[in-house]
Amino acid sequence: MPRLEGILCAFTMKGEAVPPGSQQRHGLKPLTLVAMIIVAIFSVWFSQIPNAPWSMRYEDDAENFLATQLDWITGAAKKQQKLPPGACFWQQGSLIKGIPTGPSEPNCKFQVRDPEFLEILGSAPELKLVAKTDAHEGGVYHPDNNEFYFSSSRHTVSYTTLVTSSDEKPSAGEQNTEVKKISLSTGEVTTVFPVTDVANGMVLDKDGHLLICQQGQGKKPGYIQRVDVKTLNTSIVADNWFGVPFNSPNDVVVKSDGTIWFTDPVYARAQGFKSKVHVEGQLYRIRQDGVVDAMASNFQRPNGLAFSEDEKRLYLTDTGFLKGEEYDNEMRHHIYVYEVRRDGTLSSRRLLASVGIYDGSAPGLGLPDGIKVDTKGRIYVGSPDGVQVFSRSGKPLGLIALPDVVNLGFAGEKLNQLYFLNDASIHMIELQATGAGLHYASKYKKQ
Missing domain, CATH: 2.120.10.30 (TolB, C-terminal domain)
Structure with missing residues (x-):
């Protein structure tokens, strides 16, 4: 991923640019490290989106678009999320496989x-x-x-x-x-x-x-x-x-x-x-x-x-x-x-x-x-x-x-x-x- 490598290598402790191919090591401030991680995530994210509809007519389209792209994040988070009493996750079933659609737990309010x-x-x-x-x-x-x-x-x-x-x-x-x-x-x-x-x-x-x-x-x-x-x-x-x-x-x-x-x-x-x-x-x-x-x-x-x-x-x-x-x-x-x-x-x-x-x-x-x-x-x-x-x-x-x-x-x-x-x-x-x-x-x- 050459573009990502270039972006990441452009950050140093003093904010000076370093050529993408340089092997010089620099200490990174925490804030710089966070920025690098964010850039990395979004670079990977964008690389997976074919023909992204950047020109949106409605703000709801943008919301739905982002929600769709982040489904993999929320799906993983669901498994770790603590639920209040009486709550459960809804699950998509399959008629062919005999998996019921509905609440993941019985008596779920x-x-x-x-x-x-x-x-x-x-x-x-x-x-x-x-x-x-x-x-x-x-x-x-x-x-x-x-x-x-x-x-x-x-x-x-x-x-x-x-x-x-x-x-x-x-x-x-x-x-x-x-x-x-x-x-x-x-x-x-x-x-x-x-x-x-x-x-x-x-x-x-x-x-x-x-x-x-x-x-x-x-x-x-x-x-x-x-x-x-x-x-x-x-x-x-x-x-x-x-x-x-x-x-x-x-x-x-x-x-x-x-x-x-x-x-x-x-x-x-x-x-x-x-x-x-x-x-x-x-x-x-x-x-x-x-x-x-x-x-x-x-x-x-x-x-x-x-x-x-x-x-x-x-x-x-x-x-x-x-x-x-x-x-x-x-x-x-x-x-x-x-x-x-x-x-x-x-x-x-x-x-x-x-x-x-x-x-x-x-x-x-x-x-x-x-x-x-x-x-x-x-x-x-x-x-x-x-x-x-x-x-x-x-x-x-x-x-x-x-x-x-x-x-x-x-x-x-x-x-x-x-x-x-x-x-x-x-x-x-x-x-x-x-x-x-x-x-x-x-x-x-x-x-």
Whole structure:
């Protein structure tokens, strides 16, 4: 390696150049020795890289490129790395050789695919059961009373369930979900609205009001509802686009400029509580003056969405894989990312991740549903096998294993507690990460 030899021999104790062929010996300072080692490593590294793409269009390409080249380093380091309790490394298996894909140890709660996941978990991660209750969607932290709002799973109303203290009663055979909240101080679960128009995703606006995706049913259109959590007074923010009814609003976020963004898939028809699709699933924005704009389309089932901390990116999950009550492996199970322009419009849609199940079990493909982002740009997605975590560039970092996680949300005084909803319970883990996009709650966050 003549070029490397020349570089190394160019260093002396006094910094004087020596011809590459010289056999003269010199004492080397420690700093010089370190520099030589670094040069040697990078020279070997570069010599192994054919046609390196030095002109990168996106910074994520650079991150992925470097990560690929350093895989041999991290792979060796994994074997020596100390793992926290309950953690293990994920391993790639082989169908032909009969080697299973999945966790390297049984009963592994935290499956590590990249060392960055260990930074998120900390030294002693613990997944705690908070409550056993029907908790499906939402997942919104309200700091005023240290409460966490969510909606129940959908159920068909029978004559038995019609016995309720509510003045508004659904008809037998209709679908219903309830809006609930849990006190994070006492663990007490209370019902806020026992009857809804099939409430689903929710978020707080900048003033601390609750915004709820009401899917509607029958001939009643879906709509975005605003709730004053102190008085429980409600109002409709929007229920149509150019006079066209919404299908079944699914998930919603609020941007710092006060605009409201939500997905509108066709799940109401697919799941049998509406008979008509008015327009294929789109992503909408409600301006502060109430005007509704279609911001993106060409989805199968647009679902969860989240802005990055700086709001320069919008992440969106497409769960076409779940057609209604059935799965279709030919449909999407993807996370997309958009660039947000200065004028608020979207561009440069691209696939961030195609989501699978960590152990390859049925249904075999992931179902990326609810999605949240932390202040370092990492992405947390609810999936049938738990919460999957990705880097900003879409690199899989690891899995917090818990069956059937639908949605999730950051909470707590430091916004570092992640709560999971999986239809039957609420779980929580404290992370070395801080939730992003919580405009109202961030005002009260403790350092």
